[in-house]
Amino acid sequence: MEHRVAVSWERQGAFSHEGFERRHSLSFQPEVTLPAGGAGNDYGADPEQLLAAAMASCHMQTFLALAAKKRLTVDFYYDDAEAVLGQKDDGKFWIETLILRPRVGFSGDKVPDDAAVVAMHNKAHEHCFVANSVISEVVIEPGFQAT
Known part of the structure; x- marks a missing residue:
């Protein structure tokens, strides 16, 4: 495809x-x-932001698919993703780290505990097409719904 x-x-x-x-x-x-636009512009998304967006969107879609298979009800999913620029020993710049900060809210009879949510994020990361396509470190910092 x-x-x-x-x-x-x-x-x-x-x-x-x-x-x-x-x-x-x-x-x-x-x-x-x-x-x-280019990095640091005030016009539109720059390539680094687009990479963070692609990673966050792929992770979210995979997470939601896992939640749906578990028959969980997801009420919201927010992420504040970040691409961190670094410089290699040879002087070339690259996105060394992509940070995802997903916040997910559940409702219904089956609300997963924090450990189950972390496990779902780990599995989503393992199966995310974009995550499997980059060499950057991906850090997932999940937030939890207050119960």
């Missing part, structure tokens, strides 16, 4: 080694376009 995205950029103003416009767009379907 292929997952495609169209990246579109056009020059605006000067283009040189001293700088150029970093704004561009990402189109996922004909009617779904996301504004994007």
Whole structure:
């Protein structure tokens, strides 16, 4: 199965080694376009944020699938994901750590305890396609619903 995205950029103003416009767009379907830019921009998502978003979204989808199979009722799922930039010994920059901070709320007759939620996050991480595709360290810091 292929997952495609169209990246579109056009020059605006000067283009040189001293700088150029970093704004561009990402189109996922004909009617779904996301504004994007370079790191630290005020226009749209930067590539590092998009990697954190991909990891968080994949983890969430996998977690929700596991919860559904267990016949649990999930009321909400929030994450405050972060991509941490590092520098390798050879001077190249990379995303060395992706941090997920999922907060999940359950209701119904079967509400899992904290240990069961941690186990579900661990299993979700093991089966997440994006997690299985990156060399960055992934740290999961789950939050728990007050009972």
